[in-house]
Amino acid sequence: MTSNQKALRGRAISFSGNPFERPAAECLVHHEDALILVEDGRITAFGPYADLAATLPPGVEPVHYPDAILTAGFIDTHVHYPQLEMIGAYGAQLLEWLETYTFVTEQRFADRAHADMVAGHFLRELLRAGTTTAMVYCTVHPQSVEAFFAESERFNTRMIAGKVLMDRHAPPALLDTAQRGYDESKALIARWHGRGRQHYCVTPRFAPTSTEAQLDAAGALLREHDAIFMQTHLCENLAEVAWVRELFPERSSYLDTYDHAGLVGQRSMFGHAIHMHEADFHRCHEAGAALAFCPTSNLFLGSGLFQLFDAMDPARPVRVGLGTDVGGGTSLSQLQSLNEAYKVVAMSGRKLDAVRAFYLATLGGARALYLDDRLGRLAPGYDADIAVLDPKGTPLLDFRTRHCDTLEELLFVLMTLGDDRAVRATYVAGECVYDRSRAGDPFRYPARV
Ligand SMILES: [Zn+2]
Numbered sequence: 190m191t192s193n194q195k196a197l198r199g200r201a202i203s204f205s206g207n208p209f210e211r212p213a214a215e216c217l218v219h220h221e222d223a224l225i226l227v228e229d230g231r232i233t234a235f236g237p238y239a240d241l242a243a244t245l246p247p248g249v250e251p252v253h254y255p256d257a258i259l260t261a262g263f264i265d266t267h268v269h270y271p272q273l274e275m276i277g278a279y280g281a282q283l284l285e286w287l288e289t290y291t292f293v294t295e296q297r298f299a300d301r302a303h304a305d306m307v308a309g310h311f312l313r314e315l316l317r318a319g320t321t322t323a324m325v326y327c328t329v330h331p332q333s334v335e336a337f338f339a340e341s342e343r344f345n346t347r348m349i350a351g352k353v354l355m356d357r358h359a360p361p362a363l364l365d366t367a368q369r370g371y372d373e374s375k376a377l378i379a380r381w382h383g384r385g386r387q388h389y390c391v392t393p394r395f396a397p398t399s400t401e402a403q404l405d406a407a408g409a410l411l412r413e414h415d416a417i418f419m420q421t422h423l424c425e426n427l428a429e430v431a432w433v434r435e436l437f438p439e440r441s442s443y444l445d446t447y448d449h450a451g452l453v454g455q456r457s458m459f460g461h462a463i464h465m466h467e468a469d470f471h472r473c474h475e476a477g478a479a480l481a482f483c484p485t486s487n488l489f490l491g492s493g494l495f496q497l498f499d500a501m502d503p504a505r506p507v508r509v510g511l512g513t514d515v516g517g518g519t520s521l522s523q524l525q526s527l528n529e530a531y532k533v534v535a536m537s538g539r540k541l542d543a544v545r546a547f548y549l550a551t552l553g554g555a556r557a558l559y560l561d562d563r564l565g566r567l568a569p570g571y572d573a574d575i576a577v578l579d580p581k582g583t584p585l586l587d588f589r590t591r592h593c594d595t596l597e598e599l600l601f602v603l604m605t606l607g608d609d610r611a612v613r614a615t616y617v618a619g620e621c622v623y624d625r626s627r628a629g630d631p632f633r634y635p636a637r638v
Contacts, residue, residue, distance in 0.1 A: 194246050195227040195619050197575065198238055199254035202600070203261060203567035204552040209501045213544040218567070219596055223259065224251060227573040230345075230618030235567045252621075254577050257613055258603070260547065261565050262321025262574035263523040264554030267420070267460040267481035267512025269326040270311040270337055270350075271295050271304075276516040283426040283490055286517070294516075295353075296362050298328040304336035312340050313632050316623040318522040319576030319612040322554075322564055324420055324458055324481075324512075325350040326392055329363050331373045338381045343634045345385065345618050347564065347572065349418050351392035352377055356403045359394075367402040374410055382417055386618070390418035390458075395425075396433050396446040408451030418456045418558070421447065423480075424469070425461035426492045444469045453478050456559050460512060461486075462500070463493040470500060470507055479508035479557035482549070484529035486514035494533050497541065510557035511549045523550040524611060527604035543600035573619035578603060582611035 201223035206216035224241040226234040226249075234241055245251070271294060278290040298304045304327075315323060327333040327350055334352045341348040354370040355363055365373065374391060382389035391410045393399045399407070411419055424430055424443050437446045444465075447453050455477040462469070462480040473480065482495045500507045511526050512518070520526065527546045534541040555565030563572050580599060581587040586606050593599040603611055615623040620635035627633070 193229050193619070194249050196245060196249050196251035197225045197227070197254070197259060197616070198251035199223065199257050199259050199577070201225065201235070201259040201567055202547065202596070203235070204548050204565070207553070207556070208545045208548050210503055210506065213542065216548065217544050225259065225567060225573070225575070227619040230573055232567060232569055232571045232573050234569055254613065256579070256581060258578040258580065258599075259567065260576050260578060261551045261567055261571070262576045262615065262617070263319050263550045264510065264558070264565060265315070265320050265323040265513050265521070265523060266458055266479070266510030266554050266557055267483050267514050268323050268518075268521070269514070269516060270308060271298050271326075271328050271333060272516030273307055273311050273314070277519055278516065281490075283429055283492060283517075284432070286490060291516070292360050292363055295328040296360065298330045298333040299362070301332040301336060304330070304333045305340070308336045308340040312344055312346065313623075314521050314609075316344070316346075316615045316617070316632065317612060318524075318609045319578065319615055320521065320523060321574035321576070321615065321617055322347045322560070323349070324390060324418065324558065326394070326420065327352055329353045329355055329365055331377055334377050334381070338387050341387060342385055344622050345620065345635050347386040347388070347560075347574065349388040349390045349558065351390035351418070351420070354391075354393040354403055354407060355398040356400050358398045367400060367406045370403055371406040371410060378410070378414055378417060382414065388418060389414075390420050392419075393421045393452070395422035395429070396443065397429065397436060401450070404447065404450035404452065411451060411454070416456065418458065419452050420458045420460065421452070423447070423459035423462050424464040425487075426490070427464060430464050442466065442469060444472060448472065458510070458557065460514065461492065461495070463487060463495050465496070465500075470502070471505055473507045474505040477508070479510060481510050481512035481514075481557075482530065483512040483514035483518055484526055484533045485519045486512075486517035487533065488529055489519050490517050494536050496537060497530070497534050498537070498539050508557040509549065510554035520608060522608040524604050524607035526550070531605070543597050543604060546604055547600055573616060575616040576612055577614040577616075578607070579611050579613040582607060582613070586611060
């Protein structure tokens with residue numbers, strides 16, 4: 190392979206540890222003037238410019254972002270790409286919202302051309318928001334998965350996605366069967382899992398729309414393949430929790446409907462997990478399963494308040510990532526997710542400071558996905574997935590950030606007032622795939638090496 194060397198220069202933040210377990214000062218890495226050296230899509234060096242400038246390879250001129258903040262790209266641990274067209278739909282809670290909006294919108298993905306069109310918009314909106322990895326629900330149609338991975342492959346983004354499994358309680362056009370869902374998932378795994386930067390995720394929508402036979406088939410897929418992922422929904426809404434109790438009277442809890450099928454383990458991501466008992470948190474901790482905190486969705490659908498500090502209790506910490514849950518969520522920007530996360534946590538009498546918040550959106554998400562050996566940090570050996578944040582991205586941000594005295598204050602204002610306008614550029618495996626200031630189309634597929 191030809192050597193492909195690059196360098197970025199600017200103020201930068203990263204993490205060397207988990208600030209929910211150790212003092213923030215021990216976990217946050219900050220350089221006022223940093224240099225990031227990249228070779229073949231990976232970071233080879235990260236540190237103060239003054240220390241590293243002499244190691245710049247001949248002919249490599251750093252791309253300089255003097256007024257920006259460089260960070261590892263954001264990680265979205267729960268999002269539905271087919272729902273982009275119905276984001277911001279009025280007036281319903283979860284079960285009615287699914288019937289009225291979601292199941293109508295998702296039927297259009299039987300058409301591959303439609304799936305291609307939406308996947309194209311979705312990936313661009315993620316990159317515009319500085320998000321470089323997401324765990325994504327497609328629809329029941331295998332072609333919806335093909336469309337998504339094909340576009341992700343063109344951008345060379347590291348994405349985790351899968352075909353939704355549903356064999357009951359949805360319109361006939363959106364149903365598979367336990368066997369068909371298994372067969373279609375298996376074919377998609379063979380085609381996409383581990384191809385470039387794509388990862389497959391077994392995706393039963395949630396217990397009410399899968400029979401026990403289908404949940405068991407999902408468990409079989411996990412047992413039969415190494416390092417594949419599992420995503421589903423858990424304890425989002427009280428009416429949903431009551432329905433699951435009716436449908437699965439023999440199970441001890443909602444989580445147990447999944448546990449019984451072998452779906453609770455490492456690389457399992459449960460969306461929402463709002464109405465949880467201590468035993469549920471304990472089981473997730475013990476199994477190494479993760480939860481996706483989706484604040485804009487939980488508020489928009491009126492589902493409830495995720496208990497972040499209970500989940501992260503150092504006595505039995507559960508891995509937690511941050512999710513947008515579009516279209517239940519109202520923004521693909523993880524800065525906006527953090528804005529709402531702060532308020533959700535405040536309603537429980539606690540405070541989510543900016544250091545912990547940015548950890549959740551980067552290394553915390555990577556850890557929840559068991560990808561923290563390659564994602565979520567600016568550090569040698571890590572994928573060069575980088576967001577360039579602009580503290581002057583809006584007139585109000587520009588005005589407000591003049592009055593910030595500390596880095597923590599600046600980051601907090603960025604997450605409170607920022608959105609995609611606070612993202613200047615996004616790098617994927619070292620390539621600048623989005624640059625707000627680029628004339629014409631700000632998006633660009635990386636050149637094939
Ligand atoms: Zn969801």
